[in-house]
Amino acid sequence: MTVAEASGRSSVPVSLLGLGPMGEPMARSLLAALGELTVWNRTASKADGLAALGAVVAGTPREAAAEVTLTVLPDLAQVRGLLDGADGLLAGWAERGIEHPVLVVHGTVSAVAVADFAAEMRLHGVSVVDAPLSGGTIGARDGTLSIMVGADEAVLPRVLPLFGHMGTTVRVLGPSGAGALAKACNQIVVAGVVTAVSEAMLLARSAGLDLAVLRELLQGGLAATAVLQQKGQNFIDEDFAAGGSATNQLKDLRFIDEAARARGLELPVTSAVTGLFEEMIDSGRGELDHTGVYLTIEEHGVKND
DSSP: OOTTTTOSOOOSOEEEEOOSTTHHHHHHHHHHHHSOOEEEOSSGGGGHHHHHTTOEEOSSHHHHOOSEEEEOOSSHHHHHTTTSSTTSHHHHHHHHTOSSOEEEEOSOOOHHHHHHHHHHHHTTTOEEEEOOEESHHHHHHHTOEEEEEEOOGGGHHHHHHHHHHHEEEEEEEESTTHHHHHHHHHHHHHHHHHHHHHHHHHHHHHTTOOHHHHHHHHHTSTTOOHHHHHHHHHHHHTOOOSSSBHHHHHHHHHHHHHHHHHTTOOOHHHHHHHHHHHHHHHTTOTTSBGGGHHHHHHHHHHHTO
């Protein structure tokens, strides 16, 4: 089923939990499209801007439990943390008599773990949809995300119209876990390209080339990449302070390794890239943007002098 086939306004209450750099602009898109939305965030003040636009701000996950509940959180552990207890989602769904809620996991999580989580939640009558995102904060702000969906076909009419308000490329890959596996494939390319661009820029700088000119040339040919478009200035300025952290990149790479091992695969390039990010985190640079792997590669050259 495509977004077009499931198009239209959602006919059920919707909530979004997690108002970080991705979740907050996604909530704005949903609120503008639906006219109503319940939101929750652990730090309540992050919902102030949405409240001013008309969103209902829940005080607990229980109060935010809706027929379709979206989560935009770093990992599955945070999603699990919303479920249990007197203030949890399970209590909220029971309180409202919602027998078959849909819980959407928008974070980048383990494909293996989210498939197991979906099977576990079916015992509670909850359908889990893994729908990781690509496009970054710019895509979240502009409503142009790529959304990779793993779900049982029966719940697609309830979620695809919502995804269409947040993304321009929404594709269903298969049952639970399929979306997360697609995101793993995405992250293989992202981490690999970030590392390759880092090596290219380091080589160019060592030879005294103008990195701005090199970026322009690369973008004019087969080497063109969104990494250079969005983050090329990081390398030019050697400023890696902001953006997607190296720690999160390594988390994703470890999910990739888990998925590959589950299928008896060896991914040698990704293994090498993982090693570089492990070095980066071990050296205390985990909070830098992932393009900061450039500094780790540069240190390899210094060690070999």
